[in-house]
Amino acid sequence: MHMYICLFCFFFFNSTTYDIFQRFPSSTAARSTFSLKSVIPRIKMTVKAMFFCAMALAGSVNAIEGGSNNNIPALEPLDVKLSPESFWEDFQNYNSTAELLQKWRVSRLGLRDSSTGETRLMYPAKWSLQQPYLLKSFDNDNCLNLETAQSAAMIGRTLENPLKIGDGSKLVVQYEVQLQRNIECGGAFMKLLPPMNETDLLRYSGGSVPFEIIFGPDKCQPYTNEVHFGLKKTNPITNKPEVKLLTNAPISGLDGDQTVRLYTLIMDSKSQDFEIRVDGKVVKVGNLLTEGIFDPPFHSPKKVPDLKAKKPKNWDEREFIPDPKATKPDYWDEDEPLMIPDDADVKPDSWDENMPEYIPEPNRSKPEWWEDSVDGEWVAPLVRNPQCFQIAGCGPWQPRMVENPDYWGPWNPPMIENPKYRGKWTPPLVDNPDYSEDLKPGNLENPIGVILFEFWSGSKDLLIDNLYLGHYVEEAELLGNKTFVPKKRIQDQQLEAEIIGHRGHIEHPKKPPTMFDHHEEKRNLFDRLSDHADRLLEKFSEQSSFVQNILGGSILVLILMLTSYFYLKVMFFQQGYSEGVKSKDKRSEKKQQSKESKFEPQLEQVDSEQLDTDSQSENADFNRRKAK
Template structure:
């Protein structure tokens, strides 16, 4: 496979370039020695790097391998069988989205190495692999035998090397005895047919499940002599038809046009119905098995291969880093690899590199309207939600703010309430009459309707206005 060093295709930081996998359906391998080997003792291991699936990802990986220290390590011959201590990073094929953390554990009894896989993260990884953005992947291994996996500086998985690896680091103390065999008379049946049950005398096993309906009547107009299909009268034998090679030519069959308007054609057959007398084959009812002994399992014996490694953090030292990948998608971008023991160093490294890329990408993000349109293109049902969201406030505004139709009472009130010239004496008399009316109304009904009060207020205001 081919590698290139180039800028990001989108949201590139000027002058910033990364390592890019360029080939499709090929194996790629590239590696480099560390300036100093990392020995697992009393300091944590922090591994961090950036990945951008610039074209998304169909099937392929973007994980790294931390290669084990050895006297015969030769990076010129780095390939898939080169021993590694840790494998970490994203991988995807089909709809299987993975984030690997695998370490090779040395069996203290046999000296052989076994791969231990961390449990899957309980998060949706899909968006990180398909959004075509640069993401930061971080693995933190601590001397207390715990680990953390982060994406974009957010923890997506954490656990213990002793408890959250598959298979477990330490084998079981006991195993099933491979020489133990189930006794021939061991009864694992929780239920058995009742041996005392007897088939009833009236149980007829010969009755069929379905019978012809004796009450069915042939529909009126049924065409007994007309076939359902007839040769196509418009069909013609092909010019290149060779009867010696192809046999006698026959026109293709089409539905009989006469049957379209009729209830049916051809020989009428009574429809079938469920047989009320059908009981099927008689079987004795099931009862609890008095001889039930449970599910048999072999006896346990001490595991001859048992060992206990209380500190699996003390792995084989690492002295190189490598990318050994196969991918069906090109233009996978890698950048800013760092291996260290201080979280502050890794965070500062991320801020100066990935943080800058994130700022550039955020500045180039499309506006809210463009994001809504893009989301609706992926999920068309969102258009309905958008329309309802816009229509609801408009409809409420029209309902409560649009002037209603004036009633005849309002029109009549306006006609009789036209202002006219009035003398001071007349005003005084009308005011006194109005006050008397108000006193009478209060005596008759203390709970005067609010509309009545409004009408009096309006009349009084009209008088005052006419005075002016």
């Protein structure tokens, strides 16, 4: 369709241009009465034709390059039967963003600025229902879209059936994250909270309700770049909640390509084993009870240092001590200074020792508020004497200081190992009076009643999709195979096609130099221009399709304008040449006529009778010469 529009506009451009040439007068007399206003509408139509031709061609190029988008399969309804307690959200049951926000709530809590008194939202980031625009796998595949970047983001929804984790059950969490812009500092992790009503969710303020589990990617280098996994546990001694975070967590995966990512958490409350998967591949396996794997650990230590113990007086912690048998050598003189005056230094001739180096500031006067009886006698502050800068110096002269070659410094005896060294003292360990242990940390303290996303938004148009929460690994794997796997495959094919399309502009490795290279002549101008063109094409290929289409359309418009310009110049040149030839012929004809007119008046002035008399006399003379 774009090509047909392009051809139509091209022929229309030619016809309007030809019409303008026909309307342009050919004679000089007609040009004197010709008005440019009569062809302005035609010129406007020509410019519009050039513009639409360029846009249509750019659109056809875009359609050719993005022809694969026309083959994007439609998203088919997912026919999977899940257990009643499982939660599944693919965001396909919403027709608009307003309908989405009826289920997924954003906190409306405001914060007041104490300095200005203004009130702003605690979570100003905006959410919407959108489809991917960068790498699109299925048609009409709606996702939860985070529109705002560089702001605090929060959205959540309550579960109709809260999920209880304990008594040997498993917790399985799985969802997709897709970046459409690069991320520098931001997250995409979720928090699972205990049940609450929607009113409390609309007033959520971060720490108002402690979460049960935190899971998901977070990237803010150099501080963090990992998949968070943490559990909330209440300390039985202090009765305060503590967050136990996984140490040595796997990499977030937010710094790769912009294809979809699948994050899966499996936690078994029976064996206390856990497993983290990224894109279906296991990246972390462990047990909650393993010492050192969570910080702080799920149980307190059995032994603690005795706070009442004190270090014995005879405990020597010095590993090295001065040698008591060492003595200072006789030649060691500690009285010699480090720096001494230079005997070779001589005072310059222009140095004036009688001139003071500092003088009272002449422009300073005693302040009006100064009282001598209270403040004492006023003395002007001293400044450097400006006359000292005109000579070598003023004031008392002293030779410069140099290092003393006889300086030894203070003497210290050498260090030896301490025979009484007993090491660093530490207090002895005693039984922990506050000892507590949690042998089943996989049993959550409260049911999961709210799914919440709360993080700092570091990327615009971040997509979240295909969220699963339940007890069964089989359900999560089935959903991932039906949603993530085909989506990932299509996106990888799109990336591969894009890479192959750009491969032609990649510079190939240069051949190694040979022994005859130094005899070759320098590269000519054509080769250098060719290399420069290749580099420009490579940079052009690295741009997005939208930028390429805009540049291509602009270049096409420029070519059409230059073509029409030269076409007009040629037509005007031909018309001017023909007019010049005609005028030249007229000038030559007039010149010939003027030459003839110069001789005709002379012939008219001679009388005919006189001509006859002259001819008769000439004949008589000729006859006489002949007779002689």
